[in-house]
Amino acid sequence: MALLRIPTTQNVTLEYETASVGERIAATLIDGVVVIGWAILWSLVLFAWLKLGDRGYENASFVLAMALIALPWFLYDLLCEVFFHGQTIGKRAMQIRVISLNGAPPRFTQYLLRWVLRLVDVSLMYGVVAMACILGGGRGQRLGDMAAGTAVVRVKRREVAANPMLFGSDHDPHYRVTFPEVANLADHDVRLIQELVTQSEQRGAYHILADVAERVRTLTGIRTAMPDHEFLLVVLRDYGHLAAQEAAR
Numbered sequence: 001m002a003l004l005r006i007p008t009t010q011n012v013t014l015e016y017e018t019a020s021v022g023e024r025i026a027a028t029l030i031d032g033v034v035v036i037g038w039a040i041l042w043s044l045v046l047f048a049w050l051k052l053g054d055r056g057y058e059n060a061s062f063v064l065a066m067a068l069i070a071l072p073w074f075l076y077d078l079l080c081e082v083f084f085h086g087q088t089i090g091k092r093a094m095q096i097r098v099i100s101l102n103g104a105p106p107r108f109t110q111y112l113l114r115w116v117l118r119l120v121d122v123s124l125m126y127g128v129v130a131m132a133c134i135l136g137g138g139r140g141q142r143l144g145d146m147a148a149g150t151a152v153v154r155v156k157r158r159e160v161a162a163n164p165m166l167f168g169s170d171h172d173p174h175y176r177v178t179f180p181e182v183a184n185l186a187d188h189d190v191r192l193i194q195e196l197v198t199q200s201e202q203r204g205a206y207h208i209l210a211d212v213a214e215r216v217r218t219l220t221g222i223r224t225a226m227p228d229h230e231f232l233l234v235v236l237r238d239y240g241h242l243a244a245q246e247a248a249r
Contacts, residue, residue: 004139004151016153016188018140019096021131024152028122030090031080035073042069078115082108085219091152097186101149105215110148117144155186175241181220182239189219190239197232 004016019027046068072079080088086098086106098114100106121130121142130142141151193212200206206229213228216235224231 004153016099016151019094019152019154020140021134023094023096023154024130024134025127027088027090027094027096028127030093031076031088032090034089035076038076039069039073077118078111081106081111081114086111095155096152097155098145098150098152101151106148106150110150113148114144114150117142117147120144155188175237177238177241178234179220179222179224179238180242181222182235183242184220185216185235185239189216190236193232194236197229197236200229 004018077088080091081098084092087096091097098106098111100110121127121133121144133142133146134140137146139145139151140153145151193216196209196212200209209228209232213231216232217223226234
């Protein structure tokens with residue numbers, strides 16, 4: 001499994017483990033079950049509702065019904081990755097995600113390019129092209145990733161090697177988590193937050209935390225008027241506490 005290093009605009013280098021071929025195949029199979037289930041379910045519902053069996057295949061309703069079934073199937077990967085922050089249902093189940101190689105969140109055009117080239121990578125030749133590229137490229141990228149400047153990485157939570165001053169409450173049995181939504185963050189997200197909080201405190205440059213705090217709010221759905229620095233400290237402590245609880249199980 002390759003290690004991918006990505007420099008960010010804040011001069012912090014992030015390290016990711018690239019998703020293995022097995023993890024990506026498993027995610028694809030799960031997604032296949034989802035879209036097939038979707039098609040079967042809505043075929044039964046719409047065919048029964050429109051009574052297509054009695055109205056013939058030239059009925060305009062049949063065309064509409066087929067569009068409602070086929071379009072979500074056709075656009076599944078693109079829509080999921082755009083709205084679920086680089087994950088399909090299968091990727092989420094396997095705890096892997098699409099990221100951009102420039103350290104920023106992937107743009108829509110990057111997701112679109114991956115989706116368009118999926119026809120060559122995955123659909124043609126039963127994914128042989130994709131597997132050959134992933135195994136031979138060294139960065140876990142298929143053709144769509146190479147063209148879009150993306151990669152698929154693991155986001156499984158690992159033990160956090162954290163600054164104990166930031167995670168001072170993680171072993172306190174009486175500590176109460178303020179934002180349980182931080183459980184949705186990945187380990188690499190938390191490491192970046194920790195690095196930036198530490199740098200801002202050392203330099204007295206707390207303004208650099210505004211974009212980070214907004215990104216955390218977007219990823220977690222947290223809504224709070226808490227100042228950025230205080231908010232990120234609470235996020236780190238909450239995450240550390242939840243990670244300690246998880247490790248103790």
